[in-house]
Amino acid sequence: MASLDSVSLAILLGAILVMAGILSSLLALRFGAPLLLVFLFIGMLAGDSGPGGLSFSDVQNTYLVGSAALALILFDGGLKTRFQSIRTVLAPSMVLATLGVLLTALVTAPVARYALDLNWTEALLIGAVVASTDAAAVFLLVHAQGLRLRPRVGATLEAESGTNDPFAVFLTLMLVELISVGDSSVWHVVIEFLRESMLGGIVGVIGGRLVVVALNRVALPQGLHAPFVTTAALVIFGVAQIFHASGFLAVYLAGIIIGNRPTRAHSSVVTFLDAATWLAQIVMFVLLGLLVSPYRLMDSALPAVLVAFVLMLVARPLAVFLCLAPFPFNWREKLFIAWTGLRGAVAIFLASIPMLVGLSKAYLYFDVAFVVVIISLLLQGWTLAPAARRLHVALPRADRGPRRVELDLPGQLEQQLVGYAVRPTSLFLRRGLIPSWSKPTLVIRNEKILTPAEAEPIEAGDYLYLLAPPEKAEALDRFFVDMQPMASPDPHLLGDFLVSGETSLGDIAQIYGVSVDPAAAELTLADYFDVHLDRAPKEGATLPLDAIVLVARNISQGRVNAVGLRLPQDEEKRPAPSRMGTLKQKAAKAWSAVAGT
Numbered sequence: 185m186a187s188l189d190s191v192s193l194a195i196l197l198g199a200i201l202v203m204a205g206i207l208s209s210l211l212a213l214r215f216g217a218p219l220l221l222v223f224l225f226i227g228m229l230a231g232d233s234g235p236g237g238l239s240f241s242d243v244q245n246t247y248l249v250g251s252a253a254l255a256l257i258l259f260d261g262g263l264k265t266r267f268q269s270i271r272t273v274l275a276p277s278m279v280l281a282t283l284g285v286l287l288t289a290l291v292t293a294p295v296a297r298y299a300l301d302l303n304w305t306e307a308l309l310i311g312a313v314v315a316s317t318d319a320a321a322v323f324l325l326v327h328a329q330g331l332r333l334r335p336r337v338g339a340t341l342e343a344e345s346g347t348n349d350p351f352a353v354f355l356t357l358m359l360v361e362l363i364s365v366g367d368s369s370v371w372h373v374v375i376e377f378l379r380e381s382m383l384g385g386i387v388g389v390i391g392g393r394l395v396v397v398a399l400n401r402v403a404l405p406q407g408l409h410a411p412f413v414t415t416a417a418l419v420i421f422g423v424a425q426i427f428h429a430s431g432f433l434a435v436y437l438a439g440i441i442i443g444n445r446p447t448r449a450h451s452s453v454v455t456f457l458d459a460a461t462w463l464a465q466i467v468m469f470v471l472l473g474l475l476v477s478p479y480r481l482m483d484s485a486l487p488a489v490l491v492a493f494v495l496m497l498v499a500r501p502l503a504v505f506l507c508l509a510p511f512p513f514n515w516r517e518k519l520f521i522a523w524t525g526l527r528g529a530v531a532i533f534l535a536s537i538p539m540l541v542g543l544s545k546a547y548l549y550f551d552v553a554f555v556v557v558i559i560s561l562l563l564q565g566w567t568l569a570p571a572a573r574r575l576h577v578a579l580p581r582a583d584r585g586p587r588r589v590e591l592d593l594p595g596q597l598e599q600q601l602v603g604y605a606v607r608p609t610s611l612f613l614r615r616g617l618i619p620s621w622s623k624p625t626l627v628i629r630n631e632k633i634l635t636p637a638e639a640e641p642i643e644a645g646d647y648l649y650l651l652a653p654p655e656k657a658e659a660l661d662r663f664f665v666d667m668q669p670m671a672s673p674d675p676h677l678l679g680d681f682l683v684s685g686e687t688s689l690g691d692i693a694q695i696y697g698v699s700v701d702p703a704a705a706e707l708t709l710a711d712y713f714d715v716h717l718d719r720a721p722k723e724g725a726t727l728p729l730d731a732i733v734l735v736a737r738n739i740s741q742g743r744v745n746a747v748g749l750r751l752p753q754d755e756e757k758r759p760a761p762s763r764m765g766t767l768k769q770k771a772a773k774a775w776s777a778v779a780g781t
Contacts, residue, residue, distance in 0.1 A: 266444065285312075295491055314495055350380075519575055629645075689729070721744050
């Protein structure tokens with residue numbers, strides 16, 4: 185009975201720890217503290233060196249939980265990644281995720297060697313453990329601080345932080361093998377990396393395709409789609425690991441493929457995985473906090489602080505500026521990407537690998553990684569929003585977006601029922617605009633269900649439900665968010681090649697001699713972009729208008745406020761694409777064919 189009581193007590197204490205972490209997160213958000221630190225400190229307080237007094241040293245189960253948690257976090261990141269948003273930054277992101285991690289480790293290693301009195305291989309292992317950017321830490325803090333980054337910067341960080349973990353894991357395992365076995369070569373490392381990457385990619389692509397087929401063809405009971413996808417992600421991870429491939433790369437690619445294909449119950453899957461990854465992060469940080477001994481940290485605290493500052497102020501910026509040199513990023517964007525290289529649970533998780541295999545000085549790696557994570561989350565985490573604004577990479581944040589309700593319709597995948605509360609100053613209510621690919625279906629007013637015809641005109645406070653393709657549903661958000669007051673159009677811009685977004689189609693037709701639908705003559709150019717684009721407009725987005733092409737030149741709060749006119753003769757003089765541009769187009773088409781996007 186005593187053993188049964190101990191199991192019950194362990195369950196009770198574990199649940200209390202997780203609940204304490206969840207509740208304390210509210211306090212952290214209120215005071216702006218980096219949220220992930222709360223869970224680490226909860227684990228430390230509950231450990232044998234804190235008031236809790238729990239003795240916990242189970243590295244094997246911690247590694248097991250950490251592997252599953254990291255796999256789910258990467259899968260969830262891939263699931264939410266839209267390939268269209270990252271395809272233009274794939275090259276710089278991949279360079280940062282591979283060469284950038286290696287350069288960061290190489291620059292950090294000499295400092296670790298002399299500060300901690302290690303040999304070169306051990307010092308390089310310290311560098312590899314702390315070299316990768318933690319995806320969960322980056323995006324949790326970006327969203328928690330209400331940042332809306334410039335598309336190129338946000339997409340680069342998203343792709344880099346999601347893909348650099350597999351390379352960091354590979355580099356750490358190779359160095360652990362070198363230290364424990366003592367025999368390796370450069371060719372062995374290169375061949376292993378290529379093998380693991382290729383096999384991981386194959387397993388991820390095949391696994392993602394199989395999950396899509398299963399979701400759409402197997403009639404699962406309601407509510408089981410999300411658990412099925414979650415367990416399928418872990419199966420993909422396990423299969424890749426068994427074949428000595430990169431399981432983390434496999435689940436990330438599988439997530440991208442599943443997230444970019446129409447599937448049943450997509451919204452419920454995303455919601456379930458949000459909760460699952462949130463819980464996984466909490467459990468992982470609490471367990472890692474339990475492994476920490478504050479008394480042991482004192483022995484290596486000062487050298488670890490030196491490693492942390494060199495990593496943040498020298499190694500990461502140097503790696504970012506070198507890796508992004510061939511790409512068209514300005515210095516502000518490079519500096520922000522360098523400063524946003526936050527370290528999180530991944531670094532501490534990687535540091536548990538030497539402990540798991542029983543390397544000498546194993547606890548030193550763990551303690552250094554822990555100190556680096558604490559300093560990174562405190563210093564970089566607290567200054568993330570001010571840095572984004574000072575470096576002008578944060579766009580003006582519109583009011584909080586509308587709450588979108590998504591409902592899958594049984595038996596088909598082409599349409600989804602999407603619901604919104606109609607706001608008083610929303611684009612839909614003020615302009616009466618709605619994309620042609622969506623169809624209003626019902627209105628709820630004063631708890632009564634009405635058809636759109638019965639509810640005409642739609643009023644503020646109504647709840648409007650529309651049918652829309654699942655892949656375009658998110659684009660409806662901009663029609664139901666409150667509009668900011670717009671300045672009057674500048675009459676001096678009329679007749680030039682750059683015109684205001686508030687210019688009407690009728691005015692453009694009169695000045696440039698193009699024909700427009702009389703029913704649409706009162707639409708402004710900004711309205712025209714809103715109606716005809718599948719997603720929120722971005723700079724450079726184009727739309728044809730009779731014989732001319734409209735080009736979005738400037739975006740403010742999701743609306744086009746300046747439009748360039750590309751006349752027919754401009755089209756004839758368009759230069760032929762460069763060889764590099766042609767290669768990029770072919771690579772994008774090849775990926776689309778593989779991923780099915």
